[in-house]
Each structure stands twice: as structure tokens, then as C-alpha cells.
Amino acid sequence: MMRTIEVFLVIIIITTAFIISSFFAVLPQPRQVSPLNLRRLALTTLQTLDVDYDLSGTAFKSPNDLTWGQLQIALSACLPPNIVYNLTVYEVLSGGTQLYLPLHSISNAESLGVSSDASSYLVASSNVTFRVIPEKIGERGSGGTLYILNCSDANGWWITGYTAQSLAADLYNLLSPYFKATIMVQTTAQLRQILNNNTLQGEAVQNAVVINTFGEAVPIPTEYCTTPYSNNSYAYYCYFLGQKVRLYNWTWASIVGYPFYYVSNTGNFPNDQNTYGIYGMIKVNKPGMNAFLQGLDNKPQYTYDNTEIVKDVGVVNLSPQVLDCCNYYGIYPSPYQTSTRAIQKSILNTYPHLTVGLPIFNEKSECYPGALYNHINGAKIEGSLLALGLTRTPDIRLTAIGLLSYYKPRLYRSNYTATDTSRLVVLQLGQVGGV
Amino acid sequence: MAGSTIDHLVSLMVFLGAILLFIGLFNQTIQTAILYQRHRSIATKCSDLLDNMLLNPGVPLYWGKSNCTPTGFGLQDPEFTQYRLSPFSLMRLQSLTGTPFTYPRTGTTYSNMSVGFGNFLFVPYTEAINYSIASRLLGTNNTYGFQLTITPIITVSIDETHAANPLTLTIRVAGTGFPLANAVVSYCFLKVVEKGGQNKPSYTSMFNTTYTDDEGSAVVNIQNADADNAYAFIAYAHMSGLVGVGYHERVTGHKEYVLPLIDSFEEKRVLLVHSYNVHDFGPPESSVFFNATFVLLTEDFALREMPMDNSTGKLGKVVYGQGTEKQYGTLTIPTYNPGILIVTYQSNNEYGVVLMPWGISSMAFPVTFGEDPTGKEWVATDIRQVLVNNIAYQAKLALWSLQGYQVIG
Numbered sequence: 001m002m003r004t005i006e007v008f009l010v011i012i013i014i015t016t017a018f019i020i021s022s023f024f025a026v027l028p029q030p031r032q033v034s035p036l037n038l039r040r041l042a043l044t045t046l047q048t049l050d051v052d053y054d055l056s057g058t059a060f061k062s063p064n065d066l067t068w069g070q071l072q073i074a075l076s077a078c079l080p081p082n083i084v085y086n087l088t089v090y091e092v093l094s095g096g097t098q099l100y101l102p103l104h105s106i107s108n109a110e111s112l113g114v115s116s117d118a119s120s121y122l123v124a125s126s127n128v129t130f131r132v133i134p135e136k137i138g139e140r141g142s143g144g145t146l147y148i149l150n151c152s153d154a155n156g157w158w159i160t161g162y163t164a165q166s167l168a169a170d171l172y173n174l175l176s177p178y179f180k181a182t183i184m185v186q187t188t189a190q191l192r193q194i195l196n197n198n199t200l201q202g203e204a205v206q207n208a209v210v211i212n213t214f215g216e217a218v219p220i221p222t223e224y225c226t227t228p229y230s231n232n233s234y235a236y237y238c239y240f241l242g243q244k245v246r247l248y249n250w251t252w253a254s255i256v257g258y259p260f261y262y263v264s265n266t267g268n269f270p271n272d273q274n275t276y277g278i279y280g281m282i283k284v285n286k287p288g289m290n291a292f293l294q295g296l297d298n299k300p301q302y303t304y305d306n307t308e309i310v311k312d313v314g315v316v317n318l319s320p321q322v323l324d325c326c327n328y329y330g331i332y333p334s335p336y337q338t339s340t341r342a343i344q345k346s347i348l349n350t351y352p353h354l355t356v357g358l359p360i361f362n363e364k365s366e367c368y369p370g371a372l373y374n375h376i377n378g379a380k381i382e383g384s385l386l387a388l389g390l391t392r393t394p395d396i397r398l399t400a401i402g403l404l405s406y407y408k409p410r411l412y413r414s415n416y417t418a419t420d421t422s423r424l425v426v427l428q429l430g431q432v433g434g435v
Numbered sequence: 436m437a438g439s440t441i442d443h444l445v446s447l448m449v450f451l452g453a454i455l456l457f458i459g460l461f462n463q464t465i466q467t468a469i470l471y472q473r474h475r476s477i478a479t480k481c482s483d484l485l486d487n488m489l490l491n492p493g494v495p496l497y498w499g500k501s502n503c504t505p506t507g508f509g510l511q512d513p514e515f516t517q518y519r520l521s522p523f524s525l526m527r528l529q530s531l532t533g534t535p536f537t538y539p540r541t542g543t544t545y546s547n548m549s550v551g552f553g554n555f556l557f558v559p560y561t562e563a564i565n566y567s568i569a570s571r572l573l574g575t576n577n578t579y580g581f582q583l584t585i586t587p588i589i590t591v592s593i594d595e596t597h598a599a600n601p602l603t604l605t606i607r608v609a610g611t612g613f614p615l616a617n618a619v620v621s622y623c624f625l626k627v628v629e630k631g632g633q634n635k636p637s638y639t640s641m642f643n644t645t646y647t648d649d650e651g652s653a654v655v656n657i658q659n660a661d662a663d664n665a666y667a668f669i670a671y672a673h674m675s676g677l678v679g680v681g682y683h684e685r686v687t688g689h690k691e692y693v694l695p696l697i698d699s700f701e702e703k704r705v706l707l708v709h710s711y712n713v714h715d716f717g718p719p720e721s722s723v724f725f726n727a728t729f730v731l732l733t734e735d736f737a738l739r740e741m742p743m744d745n746s747t748g749k750l751g752k753v754v755y756g757q758g759t760e761k762q763y764g765t766l767t768i769p770t771y772n773p774g775i776l777i778v779t780y781q782s783n784n785e786y787g788v789v790l791m792p793w794g795i796s797s798m799a800f801p802v803t804f805g806e807d808p809t810g811k812e813w814v815a816t817d818i819r820q821v822l823v824n825n826i827a828y829q830a831k832l833a834l835w836s837l838q839g840y841q842v843i844g
Contacts, residue, residue, distance in 0.1 A: 001438075003446035011453045018460055025464060033471050034478035034815045040486070044518050044820035048588075048827050049676040058675070067675075070617060074675035077610020078588045078820060078827060317497070335497075336771060 032115070041083070042119035042427040049074060056123035059089045059423045063104040072106045082433050084109035090424040092122075100424055112430030121425045128421040135410040136180045143207025143249075144180030148172055151188045154219035154264040155280045158257035161393045164213040167255070171211055174331070174400045178409045179209070188265055192221035195244050209403060210245075211253040215394065217262035217274070217281050218288075225268040232304050234263040235287035239302040242295020246375055246383035253386040253403065256394035258310055258341045260288030289343075296375050296383050297351045309347055310389055312340040316361040316369040325405040333397040337361065339369035341389035353377065357384060360402040370398065372406050473836070478815040480579065481834035485817050487573065488583065489518055489830055499524030500771055502562050502701045508572035518821040520830075522773045522794030523700065525585060525823065526556070528804040529563040538696060538712055540762050545696055550800055553667075553684040553789045557696045566805050581834045582805035588820065588827040589615060589679020589799075591672050598685075602660035606645075606653045608672040608679060611829065614651025618674035619644060623730055623738040624657055627665040627779045627786045635724040635750050636781040638788075642738055647672065663687060665786035667777055669798075671732055677827045680799035682775075688785025690716045693725045693753060693778050695766075695791040703771070705791070707748075707764035707778065711755040723782040724752045727766055731774030732797065732825075743769055773797040773824045796823035811835040 049055040049071065058067040071087075079085060086107040090100035138144015150168035159167060168184060176182035181203040185191050190200055197205050212218055220229075220237055229237040238260040245252045254260075266280035273279045284291075290305035318326070318335040326332050345366045348354055353375050360370035370388040374381045386402055388394075487509075493499075494507030499521045512521040526548075533547030536557075545557035570576040590609050597603035606622075608615040621644050628637045647653045660666060667684045686692070691710055698704040709723055727749040729741045743749045751764040768776060773794025780787055792798035808814045818831045 001442050003442050004449065007446040007450045007453070010450065014453065014457050018457060021461075022464065025468065027467060027471055033474045034481075034813075037482045037817050040482065040817075040819055047517055048820045048822060051676040051822055051825060054675045070675050073613060073616050074610075074677050076613035077615050078677055080611050080818075080829075320496075323496075 035115075036431060038083075038117035038429040038431065039119050041079075042117065042429045043121065045075070045078060046119060046121040046425060046427050048078060050121070050123065053126070055121075055425065057126065059123045059425055060125050068104070068106065072108075075106070076108060079429070082431060084112055084430045084432055086112060086428045088426050088428075090426065092422050092424055103423070109430070109432070112428060113432050116428050116430035118426055118428035121427070123423050123425055125421045125423075131413070133412045134177050135412065137178055137209075137407045137409050138180045138204070138207070141207075143204055145203040145205065145208035146175055146179040146182045147194060147208055147210040148182065148184050149191065149210065149212050149214060149219055150184040150186055151191060151214075151219040152186060153188050153266050154214055155217065155266060155278050156214035156264070157217045157262055157274055157276070157278055157281065158215035158392045159213070159255075159394055164215075167213040167394065167396050168211075171213065171396050171400065174396070175403065178404065178407075180204075188219045188221040191219055192223055195221070195241075197248065205248055207249045209251045209253065211255065211399060212259075213255060213396075214264060215255065215392070216257040216259070217264040218260055220263040220265045220268075222265060222268055225265060231302075232287055232291070234282055234284050235291040235304065236302055237263055238284060238288040239291035239295040242292040242383075243298070244295075245292075245385070246296050246298055249382055251372070251384040251386060251403070251406075253399055254388065255396060255399045256388055256390055256392060258286075258289065258389070259385075259387050260284060260292050261286075262288075292385070293347065293351050293354070296385065297353055298375075298377075298382075309344050310341045311344055311365065311367050313342045313364045313367050313369055314338060316342070316364050319359045319362050321358065322360050322401055322405045325401055325408075328411065329401060329404050331397050331401045331404070333395050333401060337369070337395070337398070338391045339364070339367075339389050340391040342367035342369040343371070343387055343389055351375075357381075358402070358406045360386075360388065360398065360405070370402065372402060474813050474815070477579075477813060477834060477836050478817070481815040481832055482817045484573065484575065484579070484581065484834060485819060485830065485832040488832070489520065489819060489821060492521065493524065499527055500700055502699055504568060505564070505572065508564075508569050512824075518819055518830075520585070520821050520823045520828070522796040522824045523771070525795040525802050526558060526697075526792075527562060527564050527700065528569075528583075528802055529558075529560065529565045531566075531582065531803045531805060531807065535560070536713055538706075538708060540708070540712065541706075543696075548795075548800055548802065550798070552689065553686065553787070554682060554798060554800075555695055555789055555791050556795075556800060557694070559697065562697070562700060569804070578836070578838055579834055580806045580808070580811065580837055581832060582803065582808050584804075584831045584833075585795075585802040585821070585823070585828050586831070587679055587799035587801065588829050589672060589677050591620075591670055591679045591681025591799075593668055593670060593681050593683035595683070595685065596654070598662040600659060600661050602657040602664075602666075604655045604657070604668055604683065606647070606655065606670050606672070606681065608647050608651045608653075608681075610677065614647075615672060615674055615677065615679075616647060616649045616651050618647045618651070618672045620647060620653050620670050620672045621737050622655065622668060622670040624660075625667045625669075625728075625777055625779070625788065626660055627781070627788060629664075629784070629786055630781070631784055633722075633724065634781070635726045635752070636779045636786060637726055638728065638777075638779045640728075640730075640740055644737075665779070665788055667788040667790060669730070669738065669775060669790070671738065678825050680797065680826060682790060682798060684788050684790065686785075686787025688780075688782055688787050690714075691721055691723050691782040691785070692787050693723050693764075693780045693789055695776060695778060695789065698765070703768040705766045705768060705776065707751070707753055707766055709753045709755040709762070715755075719783070720755045721782045722752045722754045723780050725764065725778050725780045726750055727776060727778045729768060729770075729774050729776055729793070731770070731772050741769060741774065768793050794824055796826040796828075799826055799828075805833075808833045808835060
């Protein structure tokens with residue numbers, strides 16, 4: 001009998017243990033088991049409302065302004081009907097013990113139910129200006145000069161819709177903050193000066209960047225409108241340019257089309273036209289580019305070469321390196337372009353010292369639609385060519401982003417510490433209905 | 436001695452019985468707790484997976500604009516950060532809801548994302564990303580099932596309240612929980628000009644702006660539009676960052692019309708085919724003449740017509756028969772900017788307009804992708820507000836487990 005009593009005592013103990021454990025082991029409600037992520041919903045709602053900076057604008061308006069009503073309508077419209085909200089805007093304070101001061105609040109319910117969650121979002125006033133100081137190319141080494149060919153005595157081709165002068169002005173605005181010195185080469189005479197290593201304004205000629213804004217044409221100084229430069233329809237002049245680019249370690253930028261296809265000097269070629277009615281220029285044709293590459297490659301003798309080295313490859317995409325830099329420098333050309341003058345990859349075999357320093361566009365059909373080529377002598381770069389073999393009309397942002405992606409000057413952004421210029425928006429969401 | 440034995444036996448039996456009972460009771464509690472824990476982990480996984488889909492653009496970055504199969508699944512627009520989705524990546528998802536159809540001339544099967552008559556979107560299976568690929572790329576195959584729905588937050592509905600001249604249209608704009616009062620509505624009215632005979636139709640277009648009233652409604656009167664005119668009306672409503680799209684068409688010929696089928700995302704190529712390839716209404720099987728145009732939404736929310744050259748294939752005719760005539764037209768869309776392809780057509784003096792979004796957002800098409808969650812034991816859901824080319828959408832993910840006890844329905 002005693003054992004039976006003992007067993008019942010054990011049962012009573014275990015029952016008590018079960019009741020006590022059941023009492024404490026409270027299972028959560030289904031809503032808590034599988035909750036809607038209200039924090040994320042609040043954040044994405046705030047981001048949606050601020051897509052055109054409408055939320056930022058409203059946060060700085062007085063509480064009586066009509067835009068608050070519009071914000072409430074938009075907020076009510078975009079949240080599911082079972083979600084209640086409270087949106088509060090706080091002034092961000094500094095220097096005191098209180099960090100945030102509530103300014104205005106909108107809500108669609110008296111309470112936010114048993115559980116709620118919130119997200120905060122910092123908005124900036126439209127009066128705030130951010131300062132960015134770019135590093136100057138050449139600051140940490142030699143060079144740092146940007147020459148933009150703006151010769152008044154030359155004509156451009158394949159820049160339809162623009163003039164070389166208007167392109168030069170735009171390039172100046174885009175790129176001058178990044179260079180130690182930016183010089184507009186106003187005449188072909190000035191071009192001759194720098195080709196002879198003479199400075200125009202005391203700048204460094206060596207290691208400079210030269211942008212030819214004349215498209216497929218290249219300005220030619222009067223002094224070079226004679227033999228031997230005029231040999232083979234001025235192909236020899238292009239050879240001479242290639243030599244100078246190597247000698248001074250320049251980066252020569254051709255903004256569009258077939259580089260060195262024409263030479264232009266309105267004073268010397270008043271009766272010559274490019275067969276399309278643009279006077280002041282002579283067609284060099286395909287040998288121009290080949291001659292330039294021979295000069296860049298330091299071939300001791302110029303040899304006439306009429307080989308076709310470009311191809312039409314259609315639509316091309318910006319390379320990942322350049323796409324990354326678009327965000328960094330805030331320059332956004334279309335990532336898709338049409339290339340009808342893509343340089344064939346085979347030139348790297350013809351000129352073994354030539355390497356691709358930066359693909360501006362992805363390679364397509366064994367061609368480089370746009371790239372920056374380096375002439376390498378041992379480990380040293382001696383002259384570069386940026387060639388964008390795109391169809392007209394040119395987008396000079398591509399030249400700018402190509403150069404910036406290659407030189408990679410850093411941007412020093414000022415700290416955002418101005419007072420009374422930012423407000424904190426907190427959106428608290430709660431769920432009604434259900435369990 | 437006997438009493439002691441009986442006492443022993445009875446106590447042992449009672450003890451064993453009680454132990455078994457308690458094991459069952461405790462097991463029940465533990466099992467419920469484990470299931471709750473499992474459900475909790477599904478909910479967490481759901482939230483993570485949704486962010487994983489929405490906050491990465493996939494590999495390669497621009498897979499939405501190409502014909503390739505991605506090696507990483509993600510729907511974010513590669514040109515933006517945060518919850519902004521690519522209108523083209525979404526367009527390449529194989530629809531769960533639409534009935535697919537096979538175009539007999541090419542033998543290609545198309546995923547059907549259309550929203551009613553005249554608002555078509557057909558994507559070839561060869562270029563659409565199916566659930567199996569997405570599941571494998573997300574690492575959820577055989578472990579989790581999911582359904583992703585992307586629905587526009589703002590609904591813009593358009594009704595014809597007076598058919599004769601002047602044509603009166605009522606626009607109603609509402610969100611998921613509230614009408615959108617005082618919203619700005621930009622609209623485009625495109626009327627088919629009847630030319631008769633064997634001519635390709637032409638069209639006139641008109642662009643304007645109006646505002647909704649306190650109830651989210653706006654009334655638009657269109658002059659010189661009769662009850663027998665075919666037209667398309669597209670409206671964009673926007674307020675405080677929320678943008679929605681609505682459209683309405685009237686056709687006089689709804690048997691023989693042009694059906695746009697996407698042929699290549701990479702080449703931006705669309706096939707225009709005869710409607711009898713979908714529904715054969717029998718003779719007469721007349722040619723359908725078409726004239727296409729493309730409109731896009733500019734940054735200031737105005738609609739702008741984008742000129743298309745004749746070389747893009749915007750004019751032409753399609754036939755149904757097996758003769759020597761060309762059976763379908765090929766059209767190249769001139770841009771990767773999202774917009775609407777508008778195709779006006781005429782056949783046997785019957786006229787009409789069909790629309791096709793280029794980029795899912797331009798006509799606020801919804802997308803349902805994945806498996807049907809009906810009958811699953813525990814389905815966790817999570818939602819986010821997202822932007823698809825500035826159009827406000829809600830992304831909802833339903834997730835369930837395919838492994839473990841009591842999780843398979």
C-alpha cells in the first residue's frame with residue numbers, strides 16, 4: 001500500500017511540475033511568431049514619399065502649410081488599411097542636452113495597438129549646399145595640365161550639332177576643377193608652341209592631357225602645312241603628333257569617330273573641303289590613325305599604311321570600371337552608346353608596346369569601342385591615346401568620365417555639420433485587427 | 436506477502452501509466468514550442484529573402500536588359516540604391532497567373548503578363564526567368580517555396596462617362612487605403628485617324644494635365660472624339676512621391692488586331708503578330724495594318740512621344756494565312772527608357788489601339804512570380820514599399836518551408 005501512495009505522491013509532484021512549467025512556458029501569439037516587419041515597411045514608406053524630395057520639402061514647412069495635408073493623404077493611400085501610423089518631425093538640436101525637439105506630428109489613430117515599430121529618416125533642407133573639393137591631377141607628381149584644343153582657325157567634323165568651341169567650353173567646366181592648370185589652346189599657333197615644348201601660361205607641358213574637340217579632324221599649325229608633314233595627305237603630321245605624344249608623355253583624347261581622319265586649318269586650306277562641304281580641312285583618311293600609332297610606338301621611320309583598323313560594332317556598354325566612377329564623380333552619360341568606329345583589338349599585335357590602360361566600353365566583336373591605350377616602355381608609360389570610336393554626335397561627358405576613371409582624382413567632401421538644416425522624421429507603424 | 440506483491444504491481448502499473456501520460460503532455464508542449472520556433476525562423480527568412488531579392492541587382496548587373504540567364508538573382512535597379520527595382524528585370528519574370536500561349540509561326544511559348552484586352556505583355560519563355568532558376572539562384576530550392584507579388588500602390592481607373600463628342604472620361608485615383616485627393620494627373624489621348632481601305636492608320640495625340648478633387652476623381656472632356664472613334668487614354672497621377680498609372684482604350688475592331696510579342700530584350704525587338712494566332716474567329720481572315728508609336732514619362736511627369744524612324748518597323752501589316760506575305764512585323768524600340776508602345780491598327784475598316792509596356796512600371800503592370808501558396812501549412816509574409824522607375828509599388832513575399840515536420844501541406 002505504501003508504494004501505491006508513494007506513486008501517487010510522485011504523480012502529484014510531476015503534475016505540479018507540469019502545471020508550473022505550462023504556466024511559465026507561455027507561447028507567443030501568432031502575430032509575434034510571424035510578424036510583419038513594420039520597421040522595414042516604415043523605412044521603405046518614408047523612402048517612397050521622399051523619392052522627389054517631397055517629404056524633405058514638407059518637413060521644413062510650417063505645420064499650417066497645405067503640403068502636410070497632401071503628405072497625410074499620400075501616407076494614408078500607400079499604407080495597407082490595417083496599418084495605423086504616427087509620423088513625427090523633429091528638429092535636430094546641437095550643443096544642448098536635448099538632441100531632438102518634436103515639431104509636428106500627423107497620425108490616423110489615437111493609439112498604435114499592442115505592438116508597433118518605427119523607423120527614422122533624416123531629411124535635409126533644400127538650402128543646404130554640400131562642398132566637394134576635388135584632388136588636382138598632378139598634385140602628387142608631375143604634369144597636371146589639361147590642354148583643350150579650341151583653335152579658332154580650324155574646323156571640326158563628326159561633331160554635328162556642336163562647334164569645337166562649345167564642346168571646349170563644356171569640357172572646361174567639367175574637367176578644370178580636377179587639373180592643376182587648364183589651358184584653352186586658342187589657335188593652331190598655340191598648338192605649335194606646345195608641340196615645341198613651349199608653355200603658354202607657365203604650365204607644365206610634360207605629362208599633360210590634350211583633348212581634341214574637333215572630332216575626326218585635328219588642327220594643324222601653318223608651319224606644318226608643308227613637307228614632310230604634308231606627305232601622304234598629311235599622314236606624316238599624324239606620325240609627328242604620335243611622336244610628340246610619346247616624347248612628352250601626353251594623353252591625347254579623341255572625343256568621337258575615327259581619330260586623325262582629317263587635318264584642319266582654315267587659313268591654309270581655304271579651298272579644300274572634306275567632301276561633305278566643310279572647308280578648311282583635308283582628308284587624311286585611314287593612314288592618319290596608323291601613322292599616329294607608328295609615331296607613338298617610336299617607329300624610327302614612317303611607313304605608309306592604309307590598313308582599316310576600325311569596325312562598326314553597334315550598341316556598346318560602358319565598362320564596369322567606368323560605371324563605378326559615374327557614381328563617384330556624378331557624371332552620368334548613357335551607359336549604352338553606338339560605336340561605328342571601334343578600334344580592332346589586332347592593333348595590340350601590330351604595336352606590341354601598346355596596352356589597354358582603361359577600357360571605357362566593354363570589348364565587343366574583337367574591338368575596343370572606347371579605350372585609353374598606353375605606350376609602355378619597360379615599366380614606364382610613354383604617351384597615351386584615349387579614343388572613343390562612337391558615332392556622332394559626341395557626348396563629351398564620356399571623354400570626361402573616361403579621363404577621370406583613368407586618373408582617379410579623389411573627392412574630398414565637406415562634413416555635413418551645418419545646424420538647422422536637417423530634420424528627423426520618425427514614422428511609427430502599428431497593426432490593427434487579427435491576433 | 437501477496438498483498439505486498441499486489442501493492443508492488445499496482446504501484447508499478449500506475450507509475451508507468453503516469454510516466455507515459457506525462458511524456459505525452461511534455462512532448463506536446465515541446466513540440467508546439469519547436470513548431471513556433473520553426474515558424475518564427477520562416478518569418479525571419481521571409482524578411483531576409485525579400486531584402487535579398489530587392490536590395491541586389493543580380494549578376495550580371497543589367498541582366499534585365501539582356502537575353503542572358505542571370506547567375507545571381509536580384510531585382511534592384513543597378514543604377515540606384517535602396518528599394519528601387521529594375522522595370523526590365525521584373526518584366527523578365529515568368530508570370531504565375533497569366534495563361535501562356537504558343538505562337539505557331541515561330542513555335543515560341545510566351546509568358547502572359549497582360550492586363551485585359553489591349554494591354555498586352557508577352558515575354559518568351561526562352562528569355563523569361565522561371566521559378567526553378569530563381570529558386571536555385573536564391574538557394575531556396577527544396578528548402579523553401581515562395582511567391583513574390585509586386586503590385587502598384589496607386590490605382591488609376593478610367594471610365595468613359597460620355598461616349599459621343601465631347602468624349603468624357605472620369606479618372607479615379609486611389610491608394611491601398613485612401614483616395615488620392617488633389618493629385619496631379621498628366622494624360623495622353625491618342626485617337627486613331629480612320630483612313631479606310633488598305634491603308635495603315637494614322638493617329639493624333641494630345642497631352643495635358645488636370646487635378647483630382649477631394650474624392651480622388653477628375654473629369655476630362657475631349658473635343659472632336661465621336662462615339663465610333665478608336666482611342667487610347669493614358670494617365671499618370673502623382674502626389675507627394677506617389678505615382679500611379681491608368682489606361683483605357685476603345686476599339687471598334689476587337690477580333691482582328693495586332694498582338695505585340697517581345698522577341699529580344701537585348702535587341703529591343705518586338706514582333707507584331709495577327710490576333711488570329713491567339714483566337715481564330717474564322718473567315719474573313721483579313722490583313723491588319725498597323726502604325727506604332729512610343730511614349731515615355733519624363734522626369735517632370737509629362738508624357739512625351741518619342742519619334743520612331745520608319746526603319747524601326749513602326750508601319751506595316753500582318754496576315755494570318757500561310758501565303759507568301761510576311762506573317763508578322765518586327766519593330767525595334769528605340770530606347771531602354773521605360774515607356775509605352777502604342778500600336779494603332781485597322782482591318783476591314785475596324786480600328787483599335789493596343790498598348791504594351793516597355794519596362795513593367797510604365798503601365799503599372801502587376802507581377803506574380805513563384806508558386807501558389809494555397810494549401811501550404813504555414814506561410815509567412817512580409818511587405819516593402821518599392822519604387823519601379825518612380826512608380827510606387829508594394830512588394831510582398833509569401834514564404835513557406837518544404838522541410839520538416841508539419842510544414843508540408
